[in-house]
Amino acid sequence: MSLTGLPAVATDPCVHCGFCLPTCASYRVLGTEMDSPRGRIHALKAIAAGELELDATTASHFDSCLGCFACVSACPSGVRYDELIEATRPKLNAPELRSPAQRAFRKLLLSLLPYPNRLRAALAPLRAYAGTPLQALARRSGLTRLLGPQVEAMEQLLPPLAPEAFRDGFRLLLGCVQRLFDPAVNQAVVEVLCANGIEVVLPPDQGCCGAVTHHQGELEQTRQLASAVIDSFAAVVGPGRPAGPEPLDAVLVAASGCGHTLKAYAEILNGSADAAGFAARVADIHEYLASLGLSEAFTAQLAPLPHADGTPATAEHPLAVAYHDACHMLHGQGIRDQPRALLRQIPHLQLREATEVGVCCGSAGIYNLVQPAEAAELGQIKAADLAGTGAELAASANIGCTLQIRRHMAEQEQPIPVLHPIELLQRSWKAGAGR
Numbered sequence: 243m244s245l246t247g248l249p250a251v252a253t254d255p256c257v258h259c260g261f262c263l264p265t266c267a268s269y270r271v272l273g274t275e276m277d278s279p280r281g282r283i284h285a286l287k288a289i290a291a292g293e294l295e296l297d298a299t300t301a302s303h304f305d306s307c308l309g310c311f312a313c314v315s316a317c318p319s320g321v322r323y324d325e326l327i328e329a330t331r332p333k334l335n336a337p338e339l340r341s342p343a344q345r346a347f348r349k350l351l352l353s354l355l356p357y358p359n360r361l362r363a364a365l366a367p368l369r370a371y372a373g374t375p376l377q378a379l380a381r382r383s384g385l386t387r388l389l390g391p392q393v394e395a396m397e398q399l400l401p402p403l404a405p406e407a408f409r410d411g412f413r414l415l416l417g418c419v420q421r422l423f424d425p426a427v428n429q430a431v432v433e434v435l436c437a438n439g440i441e442v443v444l445p446p447d448q449g450c451c452g453a454v455t456h457h458q459g460e461l462e463q464t465r466q467l468a469s470a471v472i473d474s475f476a477a478v479v480g481p482g483r484p485a486g487p488e489p490l491d492a493v494l495v496a497a498s499g500c501g502h503t504l505k506a507y508a509e510i511l512n513g514s515a516d517a518a519g520f521a522a523r524v525a526d527i528h529e530y531l532a533s534l535g536l537s538e539a540f541t542a543q544l545a546p547l548p549h550a551d552g553t554p555a556t557a558e559h560p561l562a563v564a565y566h567d568a569c570h571m572l573h574g575q576g577i578r579d580q581p582r583a584l585l586r587q588i589p590h591l592q593l594r595e596a597t598e599v600g601v602c603c604g605s606a607g608i609y610n611l612v613q614p615a616e617a618a619e620l621g622q623i624k625a626a627d628l629a630g631t632g633a634e635l636a637a638s639a640n641i642g643c644t645l646q647i648r649r650h651m652a653e654q655e656q657p658i659p660v661l662h663p664i665e666l667l668q669r670s671w672k673a674g675a676g677r
């Protein structure tokens with residue numbers, strides 16, 4: 243199979259120095275050159291030169307890539323591996339490169355995850371199971387292992403399902419998985435924005451931004467989802483908007499996997515002017531708030547957060563928080579300092595840095611479902627690293643990472659809660675405002 247459409251020159255700057263290898267999550271757990279960025283770039287060159295066949299075995303070494311882009315940050319030669327793997331992914335979806343079972347599982351995931359109403363319908367029967375003693379019993383008894391590794395991985399990630407995730411008409415900002423699996427994050431985002439004097443508009447019919455399908459190289463489905471999102475926002479800023487026809491100042495997103503895809507809408511939609519205009523207004527919530535600055539009225543009300551025993555943090559005994567950099571935030575959008583700066587505004591909060599900052603937690607879209615063994619190993623490493631800082635809390639700004647880290651944090655000797663940075667800001671503000 244030929245890899246037509248690959249940017250032919252993009253592999254040239256690679257000098258095979260190997261600086262990217264220590265940062266590569268797949269190389270970390272698989273340990274083989276073919277599962278490293280350097281190995282994959284070498285394979286792409288060989289395929290382009292007609293020296294290597296893109297068969298199922300070669301494809302599996304591209305499938306083992308998490309798309310975390312840590313290698314892009316690490317590369318001194320400026321190799322755009324992100325562009326290379328994005329151009330390669332659609333070719334990996336050729337039917338002959340995956341088994342019927344792999345294809346069926348991917349099809350199931352991609353027909354469910356990007357559609358909040360379908361996902362809600364599928365999850366509704368599980369409300370009596372998720373987060374209950376029944377789930378704990380099923381896991382302890384080993385019953386869930388009978389489901390097979392991939393379905394077991396889905397079960398392991400299933401959090402308690404909050405009633406508000408199923409409320410009719412419940413829609414807050416973007417993030418299909420976030421609005422169902424952690425709706426408190428969207429609530430916190432709205433409260434923090436409003437408390438800072440920012441008018442929040444919630445397009446009622448927004449669907450999935452297409453991050454999951456984009457990550458899997460499903461271009462046509464991604465374009466459909468992206469166009470629908472742009473339309474849903476256009477409907478809000480159009481003549482029907484009660485406040486008038488002014489365009490939105492920003493389209494904010496609190497899940498960094500989504501933000502990375504939303505910012506790429508112009509390329510995804512082949513340079514369409516509407517898509518470019520939309521993408522230019524997309525901002526991650528942290529970069530937006532950090533650039534705008536929290537209002538004086540808001541910061542004046544920030545109070546110390548409590549320790550696990552309920553006593554408030556003090557200067558002598560601060561609350562230690564370990565911040566986890568989501569790959570699509572750090573490597574994909576270059577956002578590192580802003581979330582840390584916002585967290586530092588909380589009185590007596592002390593940030594702790596993990597040892598392996600910037601290495602993927604193993605979530606990576608649907609990676610932890612389709613490659614559960616490798617993802618679990620990475621999840622354990624990440625959870626142990628964050629807990630090993632001695633922090634009392636971990637902060638994660640991407641729902642996929644949060645679910646993955648929570649799952650593996652539960653296996654640690656001293657597990658710590660994992661919350662969104664904006665939830666911590668919200669809690670601090672509520673504590674100070676007496677809410």
Ligand code: SF4
Nearest residue numbers: 256257259260262317
């Ligand atoms: S991708 Fe960059 S860091 Fe990795 S081997 Fe090539 S030149 Fe070196």
Ligand code: SF4
Nearest residue numbers: 266307308310311313
């Ligand atoms: S994107 Fe991540 S997993 Fe893939 S080659 Fe780069 S560092 Fe490795």
